[in-house]
Amino acid sequence: MMFWELFMQQAVQPVVADSFSALAWRDNALRLLDQRLLPASEVYVDCTDAAQVAAAIRDMLVRGAPAIGIAGAYGIALQARFIGQSDDWSGALAESFALLEAARPTAVNLSWALKLMRDRLGRLAPDADVPARLLEAARSIHQSDHEANLTMGKLGMQLIRKHHKTPQNLLTHCNTGALATGGYGTALGVIRAAHEAGLVDTVFIDETRPWLQGSRLTAWEMQREGISACVHVDAAAGHLMKTREITWVIVGADRIAANGDVINKIGTYALSILAMHHGLRFMVVAPSSSIDMALENADDVIIEERSANELLMLGDQSVDTGVPAFNPVFDVTPADLVDAIVTEKGVIERPDAKKLADLMSHRHLH
Numbered sequence: 001m002m003f004w005e006l007f008m009q010q011a012v013q014p015v016v017a018d019s020f021s022a023l024a025w026r027d028n029a030l031r032l033l034d035q036r037l038l039p040a041s042e043v044y045v046d047c048t049d050a051a052q053v054a055a056a057i058r059d060m061l062v063r064g065a066p067a068i069g070i071a072g073a074y075g076i077a078l079q080a081r082f083i084g085q086s087d088d089w090s091g092a093l094a095e096s097f098a099l100l101e102a103a104r105p106t107a108v109n110l111s112w113a114l115k116l117m118r119d120r121l122g123r124l125a126p127d128a129d130v131p132a133r134l135l136e137a138a139r140s141i142h143q144s145d146h147e148a149n150l151t152m153g154k155l156g157m158q159l160i161r162k163h164h165k166t167p168q169n170l171l172t173h174c175n176t177g178a179l180a181t182g183g184y185g186t187a188l189g190v191i192r193a194a195h196e197a198g199l200v201d202t203v204f205i206d207e208t209r210p211w212l213q214g215s216r217l218t219a220w221e222m223q224r225e226g227i228s229a230c231v232h233v234d235a236a237a238g239h240l241m242k243t244r245e246i247t248w249v250i251v252g253a254d255r256i257a258a259n260g261d262v263i264n265k266i267g268t269y270a271l272s273i274l275a276m277h278h279g280l281r282f283m284v285v286a287p288s289s290s291i292d293m294a295l296e297n298a299d300d301v302i303i304e305e306r307s308a309n310e311l312l313m314l315g316d317q318s319v320d321t322g323v324p325a326f327n328p329v330f331d332v333t334p335a336d337l338v339d340a341i342v343t344e345k346g347v348i349e350r351p352d353a354k355k356l357a358d359l360m361s362h363r364h365l366h
């Protein structure tokens with residue numbers, strides 16, 4: 001075995017601990033790191049009922065598909081605590097389920113987590129301590145997302161290593177790190193694991209207009225991890241692919257359809273086309289909770305549109321000329337532009353409906 005192979009094999013253990021928690025259960029409340037204020041300040045906000053959690057999701061204190069699913073689950077647990085006692089728990093929680101489900105429409109993880117909570121509630125014995133059992137269920141959703149991320153980090157790193165043995169330049173979009181998940185991250189988890197394995201030179205980060213999840217959040221996480229990174233305007237991605245020897249684009253997903261179409265942060269579709277033109281590999285990293293087997297393809301998925309003001313104000317300065325602004329916050333990357341989907345159940349290369357169905361019907365393929 002060559003020296004570098006030995007080195008890579010020994011170096012694959014990812015750094016597990018995150019130095020902060022985007023969401024945590026503390027003192028009978030859901031404590032959220034207010035992501036709107038990063039990187040300037042680290043402010044934590046406590047939510048004590050479902051309406052507060054729904055507002056935090058809608059207003060993007062907490063964001064990222066897995067993180068909003070976990071927050072939604074805690075929202076139900078909080079509401080049950082708030083109610084205390086009931087003879088009709090599903091009636092008592094119905095409004096909270098609906099409120100949370102409507103908070104953001106595109107990421108499937110939110111409705112997935114709420115369905116798990118509803119199922120758990122439905123299976124409880126009549127004399128069960130419902131608030132305690134629902135809190136356990138929310139904690140378990142949180143914990144298993146963290147574990148899924150660690151598995152995906154390793155699988156994605158091994159996929160990079162299959163093709164490249166030396167440090168690579170990578171490009172990522174939006175924020176898919178510990179901030180966006182139950183810990184460690186999806187695409188950023190792969191980047192962390194690849195960094196640990198000595199496979200990362202520089203991570204190029206799209207700033208990700210208009211919320212700047214790239215330049216505010218991903219850059220903040222990379223800085224804390226000591227991973228070499230560089231931020232650029234979204235429109236520079238093509239130029240960088242042409243001039244900087246980038247070999248992989250690695251992104252997350254808010255929902256993946258049964259045929260492998262990927263719904264993710266606006267700009268992901270353009271990146272996939274640029275990647276194809278420049279011969280880069282395009283990796284999507286998402287837990288199986290982001291895969292929506294009920295959605296045949298992504299043609300009719302609801303793409304969240306946010307306020308035009310997000311585009312028409314630059315800090316305190318208005319750029320409003322009276323011309324209307326259109327602000328879709330996600331887009332669809334067709335399956336045939338995706339080289340690999342990495343999930344905790346295994347890796348699919350050149351995804352299609354059959355491979356997705358096989359993956360989802362097995363517990364673990366790797």
Ligand code: MRU
Nearest residue numbers: 063064065174176180252253265
């Ligand atoms: O609008 P956001 O910040 O919630 O969008 C987040 C993304 O698009 C992420 O890429 C996706 O949720 C995956 S996060 C692991």
